Amino acid sequence: MNRKLMELAERYVAQRKRRMRLFKTVTALALVVAICTSYVLMMPGLTMAAETYCGLEEHTHTADCYVDELTCLISEREAETVFTDIMRCSFEPHRHSSDCYNAQGELSCGYWDGYIHEHDEKCYDSNGVLICTLEEHPMHKHTDACYNWEKQLICTLTESEGHIHTDACYRAKEPTCGLFESEGHQHTADCVTETRTLICTEDVATNSDMPHVHDDSCYEVTRTYTCGLTEGEGAHHHTDACYPTTEEPTCGLFEGEGAHTHDDSCYEMVRGDLKCKLYPDPAKVHTHSASCVDAKTGYYTCGYIQVLRHQHTNECIVTVTAEDSGHHHTADCYERHYICGKEEHTHTADCYYDPTPNPDATAAPEATAEPTATPEVTDEP
Ligand SMILES: [Zn+2]
Ligand SMILES: [Zn+2]
Ligand SMILES: [Zn+2]
Ligand SMILES: [Zn+2]
Ligand SMILES: [Zn+2]
Ligand SMILES: [Zn+2]
Ligand SMILES: [Zn+2]
Ligand SMILES: [Zn+2]
Numbered sequence: 001m002n003r004k005l006m007e008l009a010e011r012y013v014a015q016r017k018r019r020m021r022l023f024k025t026v027t028a029l030a031l032v033v034a035i036c037t038s039y040v041l042m043m044p045g046l047t048m049a050a051e052t053y054c055g056l057e058e059h060t061h062t063a064d065c066y067v068d069e070l071t072c073l074i075s076e077r078e079a080e081t082v083f084t085d086i087m088r089c090s091f092e093p094h095r096h097s098s099d100c101y102n103a104q105g106e107l108s109c110g111y112w113d114g115y116i117h118e119h120d121e122k123c124y125d126s127n128g129v130l131i132c133t134l135e136e137h138p139m140h141k142h143t144d145a146c147y148n149w150e151k152q153l154i155c156t157l158t159e160s161e162g163h164i165h166t167d168a169c170y171r172a173k174e175p176t177c178g179l180f181e182s183e184g185h186q187h188t189a190d191c192v193t194e195t196r197t198l199i200c201t202e203d204v205a206t207n208s209d210m211p212h213v214h215d216d217s218c219y220e221v222t223r224t225y226t227c228g229l230t231e232g233e234g235a236h237h238h239t240d241a242c243y244p245t246t247e248e249p250t251c252g253l254f255e256g257e258g259a260h261t262h263d264d265s266c267y268e269m270v271r272g273d274l275k276c277k278l279y280p281d282p283a284k285v286h287t288h289s290a291s292c293v294d295a296k297t298g299y300y301t302c303g304y305i306q307v308l309r310h311q312h313t314n315e316c317i318v319t320v321t322a323e324d325s326g327h328h329h330t331a332d333c334y335e336r337h338y339i340c341g342k343e344e345h346t347h348t349a350d351c352y353y354d355p356t357p358n359p360d361a362t363a364a365p366e367a368t369a370e371p372t373a374t375p376e377v378t379d380e381p
Helices: 002-042 358-373
Strands: 065-070 080-085 111-116 147-154 192-198 219-225 267-274 304-310 317-323 334-338
Touching: none
Parallel strands: 111 304
Antiparallel strands: 065 334, 080 317, 147 267, 192 219
């Protein structure tokens, strides 16, 4: 019995203690709420009920309000030492100048006004950029198209209209004169009688120291023709009159026969001068030796020209180093685009000021301002 009573008493005490703790907590909370509420009510400007007149909504941009667009064209890279290949080629191409001509005005420099160069891997840097200081002039082999071609006449015929009948074509082949062609009478020894007359006056006495003996020059010869005919008498040479004219031509040719007008087959295309400037005439190119130069003038007399050719070697390229600061994007590399469609705004005291006229507010300051003018009058002695 006693034990049961004690147990009940203990339970009651514990329950009462719990209730007291709960009461204290609830009271404290109620007090806090009361204080907070009254404080909030004391500040009309901050209450929900307060009206703003700015027409704007309070807004502060957050990360959701914008997107940053990368506008930088530089890609990000680390700082590093950059090695750059620079062409320092010592090859000098030959270009004709007034010095290339001798006293007679003939080109005598011995070199072609050009050079042969083909870009190869040495002409590009490690980034594949062309650093070559020469123009590309690849080796060129002339083709037919590199020459001027001239039309040359190979026909041995002369241009003509062919046979045209003349009067001679309308004559009979045989003469009808009935005579033979002959030279006529030709004098012979039988036709002549010679008479010798001594015309010499020299002394032919046999007692003189040097007696004269007559020769042919001492006689005058007189020839007398006794045939009674003249030289060529009775000659006959056929003339056109000996041949009768005919109706039809007797020449045996057609009018226009044998005519010739040159056509394409009478011509041949002949290779003329080299018009190509990509390489000189290979027949005139050689590599000069010491004997090609006139020691006195320095001009080349061999009649050939030399073509300079250059492909870069390691000596033509210099590698220089430079420090590259690299690039890491900063805020400057981005352009910010706002997508929220709002402006940033925080209400200030002005935002709560009602711009519509209020008669009470405007009348009051005027009334209080008036009495300040009075003291000057009362101070006068
Ligand atoms: Zn020259
Ligand atoms: Zn090159
Ligand atoms: Zn050519
Ligand atoms: Zn005749
Ligand atoms: Zn012809
Ligand atoms: Zn030479
Ligand atoms: Zn070079
Ligand atoms: Zn950047």
